[in-house]
Amino acid sequence: MKQTPATLMLSEADQGRELEVRPGDRLSIRLPENASTGYRWTVEHYDAALIEPWALESAYPAAGAGAAGEVCFVFRARKAGSTELVLKHSRSWEHALAPLARFRLQVLVQP
Known part of the structure; x- marks a missing residue:
């Protein structure tokens, strides 16, 4: 019997977690972001043979400069x-500076 792929919903609170998933499962990581400051979340590192980007969505419910939102x-x-x-939270033009924050997960894909 084949298992239905699961979607794990993750947030800032999951920083540093170790996760076990199966092929086909999805990790949905939702983080706060305020793009008007120039700080954006971007992918810094992962093994592309084991996991792959599936989607990227931004949501800014309030219109106008300085409006906070989130990225998924x-x-x-x-x-x-x-x-x-x-994932790293940084400004794309500030290459010499350390990111403002990093979000890390250890992902173990089970056979």
């Missing part, structure tokens, strides 16, 4: 193995 990264597990998934 969705990844899909591909095959068995272990990888660290790292």
Whole structure:
């Protein structure tokens, strides 16, 4: 009997977690963002053989400069193995500066 793929809903509170998933499962990571400050969440590191980007969505409910919102990264597990998934919160033009924050997950894709 084939299992239906699961979608794990994650937030800032899941920073540093270790997750076990199966091929086909999705990780949906929702993080706060205020793009008008220049700080955006971007993908810094993951093993593309084990997980793949599936979707990227931004939501800014209030219109206007300075409005806060959120970004949602969705990844899909591909095959068995272990990888660290790292997202960074930084300004794209500030290459010499450390990111304002990082979001890390250890993802173990079970066979």
